[in-house]
Amino acid sequence: GAVVSQHPSWVICKSGTSVKIECRSLDFQATTMFWYRQFPKQSLMLMATSNEGSKATYEQGVEKDKFLINHASLTLSTLTVTSAHPEDSSFYICSARAGSNQPQHFGDGTRLSIL
């Protein structure tokens, strides 16, 4: 149980393109989803916390107009990287949990490469 599916797993696109990444909880309802960014050989950097039906809470330094998060249902959150540039290239990972005292379960990540 507790499977989180993230799609796509790998994206290569041209500079200026907007890219949408989906995160789905397959067998549980996720009241909260999290989006992380991970640079090579580093730990995860939390970008934003997303609660179903409300606006995401962004961490300091993360541009909300650049990284649009939508959490429209209890099983789906999306991250859209708008007008992506090479410096946005990274590994993006989502996680989801059923409640505040439940563990976070992670997707397999999306490798984004902007040319």
Add this chain to the structure above:
Amino acid sequence: GEDVEQSLFLSVREGDSSVINCTYTDSSSTYLYWYKQEPGAGLQLLTYIFSNMDMKQDQRLTVLLNKKDKHLSLRIADTQTGDSAIYFCAESLSSGNTPLVFGKGTRLSVIA
């Protein structure tokens, strides 16, 4: 503020036991977690322990929690080459709907 510290590297021989250590600063932690990340993949939840427990064992994995010293460890018995990965320690705070606080991860290398 919250802080989770881990050593960055650990190297062991196949068949030996591995012990990965973690210290945290926030005494209000409710749950402490161990995640495993293989190259190019997301994080896999290995095990977690509630803060009122001292030990939890699950097959080859043993988690020890010393709440007084704010020290958490993960022991992997009979370490295999497939255990080579990065292991992240994380704490969950008691203050409601907050994200996990992660350590920087320990890279475990298993030598055949």
